[in-house]
Amino acid sequence: MLSAKYNDNKRYVIGVIGDIPALLTFWQMFKDQSNEAVLSEIGVVAAALPGETVLPEAHDSGHHIPTYAGYRAMLKAHPEINMVIETTGRSALVHELREYLPASVTLVERGAANFFINLLTSDKIWVACKADLLHTQNMLKTIIDQMDQEMLFLDNRGTIVDMNRAVLEKAGATKLKLMGRPYGEVFLGVDDPEAECDGDPLLVTLQTGETAEGVTSQVDTDGRMRYYRVYTHPVADEDGSISHVVAVRRDITQRTSIEQRLQQAEKLASIGELSTYMAHEIRNPLFAISGFANSLIRSPELSEKMREKVSIILEESKRLDLILKSLLNFTRPTGAEVHEVDLNELIRVTMGVMSLPCQNQRVECTVDLDESAALVKANPDLIKQCLINLVKNSLEAMENGGRLLVTSSMNPDFVVLSVEDTGHGIPLDIRDKIFSPFFSTRGKGHGLGLAQTRKIIDEIGGDVDLVSKENVGTKITLYLPPILAVADQQESE
Incomplete structure (x- = not known):
């Protein structure tokens, strides 16, 4: 049959x-x-x-x-x-x-x-295989393009041969423009293609033939610091030699910010314990030193030279006591009462006080207020202190004059207070330390201004944002919680 x-x-x-x-x-x-x-x-x-x-x-x-x-x-x-x-x-x-x-x-x-x-x-088999291969290729490309992480496909010299859609969207460039460029220009922000970056995972992968990773940071076009973790995966030929490398970059800025907040909280806890010990162990002998120095300076038998030396002892004792008070005030919860605050009125009053220092330093000050901004849930004295801290920092960054812009506005979640200057900007290597207690780029002060500002805003449920470009200027934004329309109803209930 x-x-x-x-x-x-x-x-x-x-x-x-x-x-x-x-x-x-x-x-x-x-x-x-x-x-x-x-x-x-x-x-x-x-x-x-x-x-x-x-x-x-x-x-x-x-x-x-x-x-x-x-x-x-x-x-x-x-x-x-x-x-x-x-x-x-x-x-x-x-x-x-x-x-x-x-x-x-x-x-x-x-x-x-x-x-x-x-x-x-x-x-027919060749046509069927070709169709199947094209289908598999399109499916793989679709999957890779849907990934949030940026992916670069490199040859064994680190030159870009292909990429996924996330890279093009992040770089704002066409595939043709990125093809053939060193991967460091895209993922590490290295201007010189020949320059080596410390801890470059690609170099580790090419040398060891194993998967590697590293952390890099860049300042984006808005002047914001971003952190990335870069992974490199080798692709070997049949003989085991590396022919290509897949590089993946993931944005870890949010996670890094949380880690920095946790580190600062741990640091503040340690400072709190230390300040309690210092207050107990140092203030008592300091009080005795100040008392005896006051007694000596009133003695008629004291010579003029000796009187000058005792005066120095008194001044230094007062300075040490002031440092202790600042330290204790910083580590303790503010405990300030929260009220309804008209942020625009507070800005007007505060900038009226700060107008004279601006004039003396040849700084052109502009205040731009959003009259539709909501009332703020905060302590007015503490917010005023935050604003003064920010303005003083801006003035110190514009020793030869410049422009200062103070604004208020609204976004869907917060009332926004911004202080922007045209000063020298904050160098990249110290940007992570700006809000750390006792960190200062100047020889005077205790380095508590910005740290205290962040502490105050954190306690009322707000946030602080920093944008800075060297030789261009700095903008610090405070996000303050608004008074909700349901607050009175809840209190009355």
Whole structure:
């Protein structure tokens, strides 16, 4: 019994000629090497078995394939046949068919049939493999482009050969512009392509052949500090040598900010314990020193030179006591009462006081207030102290004059107070330390101004943001919680 794939819409309508053993051998080969794509174009509609007295029946998926005692009867019954395949290889039969078949019917001898089937099968398999490969490639590209992390595909010299969509969106550039550039320009912010970056994970991966990671920081176009963790993964050839590297960059700015806040909280806790000890152990002898110095300076027997020395002791004792008070005040909770604060009015009053220092330093001060801003939930004296701290810092950054802008505004969650100057800016290497207690770039003061400001804003549920560019200026923004319209209702309930 023969088996075939039958369809009325075939590109090749075939009649097969041969004895039963030859036909079975040919058809088994055809089935083994064909696939759905091949069978969809080829249809065997009839078979001729010359010399057979008893003809077998043939079926394919319920379709009947008639058999005939001779090829002439087959062609007469099926004029749609456009190809005849002779499977016996007998030269006399082949010669007879060449003489009889019309020009519209192609004769395919046994050897040619084998070649024809193999060629058609290979072509269809190649097309199917290509389609499958394109589908897999598109699916992989779609997955990579959907990832939030930036991904660069590098050669073994660190040159960019491809990237995902996140890189293009972050860089604001086209793929053509980034192709061929050193990866350090994109991921590490290294201006010189030849420069090496300390802890560059790509160098570690190329040297060791293992996955590596590192942390880098950059100042974005808005002057904000951003932190990134960069991972590099080697891609090896069959011989084990690195041919490519996949570099992944993840933004960890938010996590770093939380870690810095936790570190500062731990630092404040340690300072609190230390200040309690200092107050107990230092203030008592300091009180005695000040008392005896006051007694000595009132003595008429004291010479002028000695009086000057005792005066120095008194001044230094007062300065030490002031430092202790500042330290104790910083480490303790403010405990200040929270009220409804009209931020705009507070800014007007405070900047009225600070206008004279601005004039003396040739600083042009501008105040821009949003009259629609909500009332703020805070202590007015403490917010005034924060504003004065920010203005003083700005004035110290503009020793030769400049411009100072103080603004109020609203966003969906907070009332916003900003102080922006055109000073020298904050260097990148100390930006992480600006809000740390006792850190100061000047020889005077205790370095508690900005640390105290952040502490006050944190305690009322606000936030502090720093934007700075060297030789351009600095902007510090305080986010203050507004008074909610439901507060009175809750209190009355």
